[in-house]
Amino acid sequence: MRTLAFYGSSLVSSYWNGAATYYRGILRALAGHGWDITFHEPDVWGRQEHRDMDPPPWARVNVWPGTPEGMLAAATRAAEADVVVVASGIGYEDDDALRAEVLANAAAGAVLIWWDVDAPATLAGMEGQPDHPLRRDLPKFDIVLTYGGGPPVVEAYRGIGARDCVPVYNALDPQTHHPVQPEPRFKADLGFLANRLPDREARVEEFFLRPAKRLPHRRFLLGGSGWEPSALPSNVHAIGHVGTSAHNAFNNSPRAVLNVARDSMAAIGFSPATRVFEAAGAGACLITDAWEGIEQFLQPDVEVLVARDGQDVAAHVEALSPQRAAAIGEAARRRILAAHTYDHRATDVTALLSRLMQKEPAA
Incomplete structure (x- = not known):
């Protein structure tokens, strides 16, 4: 061996x-x-x-x-x-x-x-x-x-x-990331899971916190370490570190989940985060910030929703029906299982x- x-x-x-x-x-x-x-x-x-x-x-x-x-x-x-x-x-x-x-x-x-x-x-x-x-x-x-x-x-x-x-x-590791039953504690219109890092903070402000401020009637869920709840909009619920055993439920429970690349990865492109595949494997509807090369992994508007800025994210959240979210999530899951495990x-x-x-x- x-x-x-x-x-x-x-x-x-x-x-x-x-x-x-x-x-x-x-x-x-x-x-x-x-x-x-x-x-x-x-x-x-x-x-x-x-x-x-x-x-x-x-x-x-x-x-x-x-x-x-x-x-x-x-x-x-x-x-x-x-x-x-x-x-x-x-x-x-x-x-x-x-x-x-x-x-x-x-x-x-x-x-x-x-x-x-x-x-x-x-x-x-x-x-x-x-x-x-x-x-x-x-x-x-x-x-x-x-x-x-x-x-x-x-x-x-x-x-x-x-x-x-x-x-x-x-x-994707299909044994680890797959659809599960939604959990009430993770229910939201948009979920985002990421530790707070200096080279991502400005993009999180644009792609997650700005849409939350524009949509005060929507519920936003923030998981990960380092975030200060008192500094967040009132409709953003920060829950701290989310262990990997809960990632499937975190992905399955909100209507959509967000991916935000770090500054360097967004600038280079062709760098899909682990989160992209975790979410797709769980059948989640993913909204991602725009970066070069995404078509190599998921087809925009069919298997993933792409946002150029926070205004796009807010528009996606407002327009997304439960039926369309489910269809996008299932299409993404099929694509990833076929080519990206x-x-x-x-x-x-x-x-x-x-x-x-x-x-x-x-x-």
């Missing part, structure tokens, strides 16, 4: 860890394709105190102390694997040092992968920094895989020294890794 060591933020906790659903989906599917997986995650940011999943049967989870000694011990285990993945945004106090140690400890001949789960932000952070540690490390990786970003991200990574770059988009992604990744293990060029 082929072995894979994955160094990431957390597999067992989604607390301040938006990549959790992505990791769970792609790694569960890869395990189904015959990979023996160990996920190495640091005990930082209170994530272990807020677990929403036990270690799964399809991957071993090594939780290492968030200390220099713990980091070094975890890095030595890179030698155990045929394929070694280091992800961005792990959250340890010195992720650059972790990446360097993992590279130094990997077995000779192992396939080495930098997996960037926030490529637009990573690339922006390296602008004007020719001595950035990631620029130093990139040539040591066999390939860069990214959460999204499309042609702009591929070209940017190749331009700064990556041997190759291939997007592995978010997708994590098994589709794992099939592609397994083929790519097999070529790399044989030292063949990527297709």
